[in-house]
Structure formats: structure tokens, C-alpha cells
Amino acid sequence: MTTVFAVLAVPAWLSLVVWICLVAFRGGFWRMDIRLPPVPPPGSISPAPAENGDDGERWPAVTIVVPARDEAEILPESFPTLLAQDYPGQLEIVLVDDASSDGTGDVARELAAASTRGEQVSVLRGQGPPPGWAGKVAAMDRGLRAAAPGGYVLFTDADIGHPPDSVRRLVAHAEAGGWDLVSLMARLNTRHRAERLIVPAFVYSFFQLYPPGWIRSGRRRTAGAAGGCMLVRRERLEQAGGLAPIASARIDDVALGHLLKLTGARTWLGVTRSVRSLRPYPGMAELWDMIARSAYTQLRCNPWLLAGTVLGLALTYGVPPLVGVAGAAADAWTAAVPALAAWALMTLSYLPVLRLYRLAPWRAPLLPGVMALYGAMTVDSARRHRRGRGGAWKGRVVESES
Structure with a gap:
């Protein structure tokens, strides 16, 4: 068992490094406070200068x-x-x-x-x-x-x-x-309920x-x-x-x-x-279709990118809770500590979007499970494209671009 967790410590530390880089160096993607500023009501000064010395407003068409x-x-x-x-x-x-x-x-x-x-x-x-x-x-x-x-x-x-x-x-x-x-x-x-999850x-x-x-x-x-x-x-x-x-x-x-x-x-x-x-999108089926419709297209219909995405999701979202909980239960803290730290960073970075949607913070630690669903939706998207049903939407089917 000790040998197993010694091996698992490697992906645990890798996951922690990934989350440190994401939170610190990925453009503050987790911030949800980037919004339009308020503007004066109609009848006040417009944002564009008036032409020909006219003192009136001039808003572009x-x-x-x-x-x-x-x-x-x-x-x-x-x-x-x-x-x-x-x-x-x-x-x-x-x-x-x-x-x-x-x-x-x-x-x-x-x-x-x-x-x-x-x-x-x-x-x-x-x-x-x-x-x-x-x-x-x-x-x-x-x-x-x-x-x-x-x-x-x-x-x-x-x-x-x-x-x-x-x-x-x-x-x-x-x-x-x-x-x-x-x-x-x-x-x-x-x-x-499905919308609040996905x-x-x-x-x-x-x-x-x-x-x-x-x-x-x-x-x-x-x-x-x-x-x-x-x-x-x-x-x-x-x-x-x-x-x-x-x-x-x-x-x-x-x-x-x-x-x-x-x-x-x-x-x-x-x-x-x-x-x-x-x-x-009242049910999981509707949300699944919405995401599976374009997920493989986002990967340029490339099976290698699909494989890399699935492995990346596993390392980034799967390793922290699985290795963290299992390592803590087995007192294998060399693996558990970095995994739990990665899970904590993930959870903290997810809180702003939950606040944006006025959802309870207890949902944040559940993000790994949701991302597992996303991985399954992405694989299903590839399957649909291979069967000629990629991007089906309101009677139209998008052909694979591979």
C-alpha cells in the first residue's frame, strides 16, 4: 500500500502544480466581477463627441x-x-x-x-x-x-x-x-436541478x-x-x-x-x-445534448486532442479528490496533502461563479464529479461525430471537420 501511494504522490503533486498555475497565472479566469459599468440615463451626455459643434447628443447607429x-x-x-x-x-x-x-x-x-x-x-x-x-x-x-x-x-x-x-x-x-x-x-x-449542477x-x-x-x-x-x-x-x-x-x-x-x-x-x-x-434545459438529457453537440468540434474533431483532454480532466479534476481522500484514509500524507491542496484551490476558484448564479457554496467541492460528466459528454460528442450525427440541431447535422 505504501508503494502504491508513493506512486500516486506523483500525479498528486502534478495536479497541485496545475492548479497553482491555473489560479495564479491563467488570466484570473475565475473572477466573475468583469461587468459593464453603469452609464447615464437617456438624455445625458453621450459617449461620442458631437459633430459640427452641435451641443446635442450623438450616439452611433x-x-x-x-x-x-x-x-x-x-x-x-x-x-x-x-x-x-x-x-x-x-x-x-x-x-x-x-x-x-x-x-x-x-x-x-x-x-x-x-x-x-x-x-x-x-x-x-x-x-x-x-x-x-x-x-x-x-x-x-x-x-x-x-x-x-x-x-x-x-x-x-x-x-x-x-x-x-x-x-x-x-x-x-x-x-x-x-x-x-x-x-x-x-x-x-x-x-x-440539472441546470444548477451543469x-x-x-x-x-x-x-x-x-x-x-x-x-x-x-x-x-x-x-x-x-x-x-x-x-x-x-x-x-x-x-x-x-x-x-x-x-x-x-x-x-x-x-x-x-x-x-x-x-x-x-x-x-x-x-x-x-x-x-x-x-x-429542464433535464440532464437536454444539457447533455447541448454540450455534446459542439464539444468534439471544439477539439477540431481530433482523436488525439480528445485523448489528451480526457487525460487532462482526470489529472486536473479526478486526482485531487480520489487520491486526497484515499491517501488521508490510509495515512499516506505524502500523496494526500498535495491532492487535498489541489482540491482546495479548485474549490476556492469555483466559488465566484456559484456566487454569480446565487448558488450555495456547498456545491463547490462537487466540481470534480461535474467535470467527470463533462468528460463523458465530450467522449459522446466524438462518438456522435463518428456516426455522422455531430452537431445535430433543429434538423441539421454538422459534418465532421476531421
Whole structure:
């Protein structure tokens, strides 16, 4: 037994080193206080200078582009939040009905007609993506081409609800900081038990891969965004070639962030409680499908990256509790101490995302179990791709990119 724990001390110490590096040197990914600052209410000074000596306000024009496929059920809850924006400048909304079969476009038109912004809303009907294009990116591009030139484009999903000051705050932050991309990780649902288990770990893992501190740093190559809410400076996007360079991207938000940053754009990513995803995932099956749909694509459909990811998850999240508890029970403290220390660092770093979602701190030590589920979802994602069912979403199947 002593020999066994002497061997296990090696991965225990390795895990501790990994967690020290993650917490201390991974861009403060665990911080959940990177949020939009408040801005003055409408009628006060705008973030942009007035032109021609005019003392009035001048807010840049904004076009909201909403790609929507079979979203008739959720649009009555989400679309009115866009129609109710209090933005002081020119604002138009373009919803692209991506070959829906449930009357999504008709629902959007009815909601627009009943609002005061009806004349500022366009609903376009798409026939699906052309060859070489991913469905969502093609719909985004259709909306972009229909938008007025200049200003900003806000790409937002059809299931996202916005507070009335959402556009104003996004634009104010972009103008004040000179940001070309301002993106927010929308607050996901945690009403159901499965959501409370899986969602915080999803957010935690996303920021571990794409630390906001590195995304906004011009000295780092790390880039990304959260697709539910992406405000982009139109001029910068056109300089990058529009959306054509990422036409086939299955993970469009990260691809857009990379595209912009490669061309010298300044990018910013933060968290929010007020911009919310309204789509429920009431059971584990729905959440499993959501993650398995794109996990293998994130690994570029590479089996070697899959193997490395599974081993990395085992070392980072599996070793600390297993070796820590077993070592402590056997008085093998050479292995137990580093493993338990790694588990403690993991637990402490997970607390901020639990606070963001107003969930109890007792969930933090359970993170290894949740990450074991993520490992299983990733393996299942690879299995689906191998069987030709990768990325299945609303009747469309993403072909493997391997």
C-alpha cells in the first residue's frame, strides 16, 4: 500500500502544480466581477463627441441582428426585450428567419407590429445556408448585409432576453474604452436541478479556456466571445472581411473573436446577470445534448486532442479528490496533502461563479464529479461525430471537420 501511494504522490503533486498555475497565472479566469459599468440615463451626455459643434447628443447607429431557426415558441418572451430598448441613437432590428418550419418569421412580424419600433424591424426569410457556410453564420451574414452601414452590429440569439438599457450600456462601454468587440456571457437558466449542477461548471470551463483578462489584452493571442451577445464595430468587421472568413465555423462566437483580434481589433468579454438566456434545459438529457453537440468540434474533431483532454480532466479534476481522500484514509500524507491542496484551490476558484448564479457554496467541492460528466459528454460528442450525427440541431447535422 505504501508503494502504491508513493506512486500516486506523483500525479498528486502534478495536479497541485496545475492548479497553482491555473489560479495564479491563467488570466484570473475565475473572477466573475468583469461587468459593464453603469452609464447615464437617456438624455445625458453621450459617449461620442458631437459633430459640427452641435451641443446635442450623438450616439452611433446600431443594428441588432437576430438569427432565428424554429424559435416561434420563445420569441414572444425574448423579442419584446429588443423592441423595448431605450437606446437614444438610431436603432434597427433585423431578424433572419433561417428556414424555420414553425412560423418564426410570422411571430416576429406580429410582435414588431404591436410595438412602437415596428417600422425599425425587418424580418428576412432565409432558405438555409449555402454550400460551405454554417447555418447560424449564414443567417448572421444575411442580417449583416441588410444592415445600415457604419456604427455597430449587435449579434444576439433569439432566446436571449435583454434589459431595456442593454444596447446603451454595450455601446457606451465600447465607445469609452475603444473596444471593437464587446461581448457578454448571458446568464443561463438555473431554475432546474440539472441546470444548477451543469451550468456553473460550463461557464467556469468556458472562462478557463478563454480568460477575459487575456481576451482584452493586446499582448495575448487568446481570443473569443460569447455568441448570445456580441456588439461589433461595423468598420472593424468590414476590415476583417466580414463574416466570410468564418463561414464554416461551427463555434461562431470564438471564431469571430479570433478573426477580429487577428486583425488588430480590441476585444472585451465579461459576465452579466441582466442579459439572460431564456431557453430552459429542464433535464440532464437536454444539457447533455447541448454540450455534446459542439464539444468534439471544439477539439477540431481530433482523436488525439480528445485523448489528451480526457487525460487532462482526470489529472486536473479526478486526482485531487480520489487520491486526497484515499491517501488521508490510509495515512499516506505524502500523496494526500498535495491532492487535498489541489482540491482546495479548485474549490476556492469555483466559488465566484456559484456566487454569480446565487448558488450555495456547498456545491463547490462537487466540481470534480461535474467535470467527470463533462468528460463523458465530450467522449459522446466524438462518438456522435463518428456516426455522422455531430452537431445535430433543429434538423441539421454538422459534418465532421476531421
